[in-house]
Amino acid sequence: MKKNVWGVLITAAMMASLTAGCASNSSTNEVKTTAAADSKTKEAGTEAATEAAKGKEDMTVYMVAKGFQSQYWQAVYKGAQKAAGELGVHLEFQGPDSESDIAQQVQMMNNAVQMKPAAIGLAALDVSALNDSIKSSQDAKIPIIGFDSGVPDAPKGAVVANAATDNYKAGEVAAENTYPLIKDLIAKSSKSVRIGVLNQDATSESIISRGLGFIDKITELIKADGKTVCITGNDKFVTDAKTDKGNSADVILDVAVPSKVEASLMTTDAQTILNKEDTICIFASNQKTGEGLITGDENLGRLGKDVIGVAFDSGTMIKDAIKSGKLAGAVTQAPVEIGYQTVKLAVAAAKGESVADVDTGSQWYNKDNMDSSEISQNLYD
Amino acid sequence: MEKLKNNPLIKAIGTQRLVALLALIVIYLAFGIMNPRFATYNTMVNIFDASYYIGFMAIGICFVIATGGIDLSIGTVLTMSGLVAGYLSVNMGFPIWLVIIICILIGTAFGVINGLLVAKMGLPPFIATLGTMMLSKGIGSIITGAQSVTWKSGSDPEGWYRAIFKIKTESGLLIPTGFLFLIAAAIVMAVVMNKTKAGRYILSLGSNKEATRLSGVNVDKYLIIAYIISGTFAGIAGLAYSTIYSTLLPGGGAGFEMDAIAGVVIGGTSMSGGIGTIAGTMIGVFIISVLKTGLPFVGLQTHYQQVATGLVIIVAVFADVYRNRRKS
Numbered sequence: 001m002k003k004n005v006w007g008v009l010i011t012a013a014m015m016a017s018l019t020a021g022c023a024s025n026s027s028t029n030e031v032k033t034t035a036a037a038d039s040k041t042k043e044a045g046t047e048a049a050t051e052a053a054k055g056k057e058d059m060t061v062y063m064v065a066k067g068f069q070s071q072y073w074q075a076v077y078k079g080a081q082k083a084a085g086e087l088g089v090h091l092e093f094q095g096p097d098s099e100s101d102i103a104q105q106v107q108m109m110n111n112a113v114q115m116k117p118a119a120i121g122l123a124a125l126d127v128s129a130l131n132d133s134i135k136s137s138q139d140a141k142i143p144i145i146g147f148d149s150g151v152p153d154a155p156k157g158a159v160v161a162n163a164a165t166d167n168y169k170a171g172e173v174a175a176e177n178t179y180p181l182i183k184d185l186i187a188k189s190s191k192s193v194r195i196g197v198l199n200q201d202a203t204s205e206s207i208i209s210r211g212l213g214f215i216d217k218i219t220e221l222i223k224a225d226g227k228t229v230c231i232t233g234n235d236k237f238v239t240d241a242k243t244d245k246g247n248s249a250d251v252i253l254d255v256a257v258p259s260k261v262e263a264s265l266m267t268t269d270a271q272t273i274l275n276k277e278d279t280i281c282i283f284a285s286n287q288k289t290g291e292g293l294i295t296g297d298e299n300l301g302r303l304g305k306d307v308i309g310v311a312f313d314s315g316t317m318i319k320d321a322i323k324s325g326k327l328a329g330a331v332t333q334a335p336v337e338i339g340y341q342t343v344k345l346a347v348a349a350a351k352g353e354s355v356a357d358v359d360t361g362s363q364w365y366n367k368d369n370m371d372s373s374e375i376s377q378n379l380y381d
Numbered sequence: 382m383e384k385l386k387n388n389p390l391i392k393a394i395g396t397q398r399l400v401a402l403l404a405l406i407v408i409y410l411a412f413g414i415m416n417p418r419f420a421t422y423n424t425m426v427n428i429f430d431a432s433y434y435i436g437f438m439a440i441g442i443c444f445v446i447a448t449g450g451i452d453l454s455i456g457t458v459l460t461m462s463g464l465v466a467g468y469l470s471v472n473m474g475f476p477i478w479l480v481i482i483i484c485i486l487i488g489t490a491f492g493v494i495n496g497l498l499v500a501k502m503g504l505p506p507f508i509a510t511l512g513t514m515m516l517s518k519g520i521g522s523i524i525t526g527a528q529s530v531t532w533k534s535g536s537d538p539e540g541w542y543r544a545i546f547k548i549k550t551e552s553g554l555l556i557p558t559g560f561l562f563l564i565a566a567a568i569v570m571a572v573v574m575n576k577t578k579a580g581r582y583i584l585s586l587g588s589n590k591e592a593t594r595l596s597g598v599n600v601d602k603y604l605i606i607a608y609i610i611s612g613t614f615a616g617i618a619g620l621a622y623s624t625i626y627s628t629l630l631p632g633g634g635a636g637f638e639m640d641a642i643a644g645v646v647i648g649g650t651s652m653s654g655g656i657g658t659i660a661g662t663m664i665g666v667f668i669i670s671v672l673k674t675g676l677p678f679v680g681l682q683t684h685y686q687q688v689a690t691g692l693v694i695i696v697a698v699f700a701d702v703y704r705n706r707r708k709s
Contacts, residue, residue, distance in 0.1 A: 007499050048705055067527075067630075068527040070527060070529055095527070096632075097527060098631065098633060226700055259686075261623075262634075263627065263628040263630065264434075264625075264626050267626055268431070269677070271427055271674075271677075272678065275419075275678065276418075277418065277423065288628065288630075290527075291627065291628050295627055298547075299426045299427055299430065299555055300423050301553055316534070317531055317534065348683070
């Protein structure tokens, strides 16, 4: 018995020393790999530097987008590439991993300023977070062109021009086209009815403007027909909307915003509003909330039956839903045009020419006009 | 081994499970009373939908937690496998059956890496999986060019895979097939944990690693197996999430693992290892899913939901700790 114990102990000790040896070996290996990785990054760094230096001889334009994720940004990129090709400038297009990565975008903007390009295009996720980088860009005399939602409330003179959708107006376009679809429902209903507004966040200016444009316009239209309207839900929207706050009126506007940009959370938001019996209409203010709305309705099946769904932008899911009648329609921006105009403005500003804002526009589309060339060039999969 | 069976902690799991189950029923009924629309069949399907990805992650990580370790990478591995597999399907035209296998195998691969880092290289599980969490997040973005991926819809000829988790009949009736799938997986893994050599060794090494090693068990092997189970189930969870929510966002998924860990802990699995209950975990997962689906019904915004879920976790675990303290 005792012998056995000793045997086990000795084996264990041997094993332990073996593993210890193994462990130290592998840790040195690891150090080596990290060192290798480090040198790789450095190489990449110098490459980028030389590339930028080369580009400087011609002209380099940086574009810092809000993301890279959705096909929307890819369409912007396409337009920007087209303009860069035409004007013969070097284009660097960047965007954070997700549209909630404010810190990452600040980092990208700082890096862009360090590279001293001829001009920078910027679609700000959070303007106040970017304030310092915008100022340093201004100090370095690099003109900034706002695009997409632009850089509202930027320090004076920093942003020389914008190539952007007027998002407030785009929200109004959605409301103007939605109202005729729900007008009779509101007029006929003896009880109060609910209109849901799904927003991806309450920090980015484009989302806030779109949401508010829709809310303010639909309120105005409903009031013009002699009905009362109130607003409830997300604090930011409730505070900023012109609509009266409260929980009881002929029409209740119900604003939802998820705590994080994640498909599951946006689906839950949509389901929450779809689950309220008095809901007659839901407006989703961007592509991802639109997709959340469609997914959320899968189990409930109310869209296209007793709830009118309206979305924003496009993508396969939204286009299919409009074709099948689940969504009544959507508003599309002109992403290709946004990218194109941004680079054009950037080059003009870098050459010292005078530049002015360009509204790249937005259009309502539905099952009937979505195949027309005027609309379809702005729709993407 | 005999001593382990008579451990008062293990005996107590029975009551913990019972309490958790009662809590689940009470929470469900409370939401139902506060808003009658909550107690509908369609909402039940919503709860199931929300439970699949958390449930699969929780089954897997339960094994790792039972070893006394932790796997922080499962949330981002979920997103990465969904992203990469979806990308292969939509952008590269891979057939969907192959994509499903790849989706799960990506999870397995990360399980192997985690297991090797922890068992062979001796990294603390928290650090090792923190590393692979960032790795998986980054690699997913790199492979897809940092673009979101939307899996093929049900109307697509290749959309049959959606029936794994949900069937919608012509008349609009919903059959939550994923629930059966989840429960079957839970039963199989409960048997693995309690009746097989691998499961017993995993529990045993979680209870006392040195003693297990000294009794001649290849501890490293079973430690690696635990992480492989966790990774593989993260891959399955990726499939579930992609099927239910369609869209995957690069850089997303961080934080999902916390829902799974919460489910495991509420179910009565000890964070210090040696105890693991799959049945309890399932109850915990459904408590989380009912809260996620139910809190908006009573008019609470997302931020308040997080507060409520946090409180439930603290109360559930405290109740367990308090009871055990009184017993001993």
